[in-house]
Amino acid sequence: MDPKPFPASSLVDRVYHRIKRDLFDFQLLPGDRFTETEVALRVQASRTPVREALMRLEREGYLQMKPRAGWQVKPFDFHLFQELYDLRAILETASLRRLAAGPVKPSLETLARIWTVAPLERIKDGQRLYEADEEFHHTLVAEAGNGEVTRLHQEITERIRIVRRLDFTNPARLTATYDEHQAILEDLLGGRVDKACTRLEGHIAGSRAAVETITLARLETARSLRFEG
Numbered sequence: 769m770d771p772k773p774f775p776a777s778s779l780v781d782r783v784y785h786r787i788k789r790d791l792f793d794f795q796l797l798p799g800d801r802f803t804e805t806e807v808a809l810r811v812q813a814s815r816t817p818v819r820e821a822l823m824r825l826e827r828e829g830y831l832q833m834k835p836r837a838g839w840q841v842k843p844f845d846f847h848l849f850q851e852l853y854d855l856r857a858i859l860e861t862a863s864l865r866r867l868a869a870g871p872v873k874p875s876l877e878t879l880a881r882i883w884t885v886a887p888l889e890r891i892k893d894g895q896r897l898y899e900a901d902e903e904f905h906h907t908l909v910a911e912a913g914n915g916e917v918t919r920l921h922q923e924i925t926e927r928i929r930i931v932r933r934l935d936f937t938n939p940a941r942l943t944a945t946y947d948e949h950q951a952i953l954e955d956l957l958g959g960r961v962d963k964a965c966t967r968l969e970g971h972i973a974g975s976r977a978a979v980e981t982i983t984l985a986r987l988e989t990a991r992s993l994r995f996e997g
Contacts, residue, residue, distance in 0.1 A: 784821035786811050794990040796841050803838040852928050853976040859921045861965040863912035868961035873911045883949040894936035934982040935975050
């Protein structure tokens with residue numbers, strides 16, 4: 769019996785995630801050019817789902833189509849990343865102030881239990897901690913109750929994810945994430961909202977600076993390996 773074909777939407781998703789993984793793993797580098805035919809051969813799919821996946825990544829800001837020249841990975845724009853991190857800080861600190869004005873949310877107490885564990889109980893795996901960190905920041909915004917702010921925050925999170933996840937490849941940053949989250953929550957739950965906001969702004973700024981340094985180093989390594997190969 770022939771294998772059951774992928775539904776069209778599932779095939780597009782598979783191609784999309786494969787290309788996105790290549791971007792995140794620096795197999796495709798900023799400035800790289802390629803054609804739909806090349807991608808179709810690599811992922812073993814027809815050009816139609818490949819084109820849909822590429823257009824989806826273009827809408828998300830990872831790629832750009834070059835007329836009569838195929839596709840190109842967009843160069844990293846660190847000025848844009850800084851602006852997105854700044855906007856993220858504005859949304860999150862506004863959410864903290866809104867949370868502080870109301871009764872304590874049970875979800876915040878749950879976060880406090882997660883992020884105040886003993887050092888030996890802390891997550892050591894960078895990918896798992898990255899996911900927990902995203903949930904931490906999402907919860908702070910979502911629990912403030914403004915759906916449009918939450919939607920915009922999620923959009924920003926997606927746009928900076930390609931660099932932000934690298935913050936969790938450095939062991940020192942894993943420790944800092946726990947310590948800083950714990951301090952933010954202690955101040956928020958203790959009624960010290962101004963201090964919590966200042967800590968949160970510093971936490972986000974520190975993360976941005978770290979990921980820029982790590983990203984530039986990763987790009988240099990990837991380019992060197994490609995040249996040597």
